[in-house]
Amino acid sequence: MRVTKIGIFLAFLFGTSELSAQNVTFNNQVVRIFQQHCQTCHRPGNIAPFSLMTYSEARQHAFEIRNAVMSGEMPPWKPVNAHGVFQGERSLSDQEIDTLSQWAMAGAPEGVPGDVPEPLSFPQTWQSGEPDIVTQPTEPYTIPSGSDDIYRCFPISVNxxxxxxxxxxxxxxxxxxxxxxxxxxxxxxxESARLDDADPGPGYTCFGGVGFTSVAGALGAWAPGMSPQMFPLGTGMRIAKGARIVMQVHYSTHEAAQAPLDPDLTRVGIYLSPTPLQ
Structure with missing residues (x-):
């Protein structure tokens, strides 16, 4: 009788696991993980090497996705679990990693059409409303043909x-x-204006820094997937009268050999405080 009970238990255990794996589909679970953690970068027109917006796009990369999430390579998030809570955390839970792994191992099934959620939209507009100041380089920058990764600095006046x-x-x-x-x-x-004048084309080359030591500080940064950055209430950054913003852009040109690249003209939106801040 004891053997029978163990056999029943094992059959139930492995049967449940197999059923769970069979129930994981793109439409009912996987795409929701992609929407929450991946699609801000993995979508058409963005820097990620492939899109994860649709089933047909994701299916062909199922095992790449499995390997990347199981190794911790994706989503890009360096802090180790259990060492604090961080704003903007991107890490996957163990359950989400297991779901993506099961989906790949089951052959990346699509699922029932009625299970798929509405697709996310990514409008190219200011997420926090119209900024008080919008500024940009004086002209677009075009990547030279055959170039490798490029660091380019653009002095920008805020007047x-x-x-x-x-x-x-x-x-x-x-x-x-x-x-x-x-x-x-x-x-x-x-000093950035002097460097700009000495370098042909918009901006100037600035790998490793901005090219001068008297930097008055860093205002902020951006990487794919980042949201608008608002400082804690009552705090902020001061831009001194007459100062320039120096926008250092790292251009990754891994697609340069495949097709001509459109120029870049990045805009900076600044939200001001009506009173001085700390």
Whole structure:
């Protein structure tokens, strides 16, 4: 009788696991994980190497996805679990990783059409409303043919007649296929203008830094998937009268050999505080 009970238990255990794996489909679970954690980068027109918006796009990468999430390579998130809570966390839960693994191992089934949720939309507009200041380089930048990764700095004037107090900012890349990340620095002495004048074309080459040591600080940064950044209530950043923003852009040109690349004209949106901030 004891053997019979163990046999029944094992049959139930493995039968339940098999049923669970069979029930995991793109339409009922997998696409919801992609919507929450992946599609801000993995969508048409963005820098990720493939889109995860539709079943046909995701199915052909099922085992790549499984390997990437099981190794921790994706989503890109460096902090180790159980060492604090971080704003904007992107990590997957163990259950989500197991779901994606089961889906791949089961042959990446699509599922019932009625289970699929409404697709997400990604409008190219300011997520936090119209900024108080919108500024950008004076002209678009085109990646030279055959170039490797490029770091380019663009001095940008904010035309401030007095000190500005920034409570938040947002960046809208002009060509998301090639913009890998952006850092905003502050130049209060006009040194970036000198470097810009000495380099042909929009901006100047600036691998490893902005090219001068008297940087007045960093205003912020952007990477794929980031939301608008608002500073804690009552705090912010000061842009001194006459200062320039130096926008350092890392362009990743892994698609340069496949097709001509559209130029980039990234915009910076600044949200101001009506009163001085700490």
């Amino acid at each position: 401030a007649n007095s000190d500005l107090y920034v409570r938040g900012y947002e960046l809208l890349p002009g060509n998301r296929k090639i913009v890998h990340h952006i850092i905003l620095f502050l130049d209060e002495r006009g």
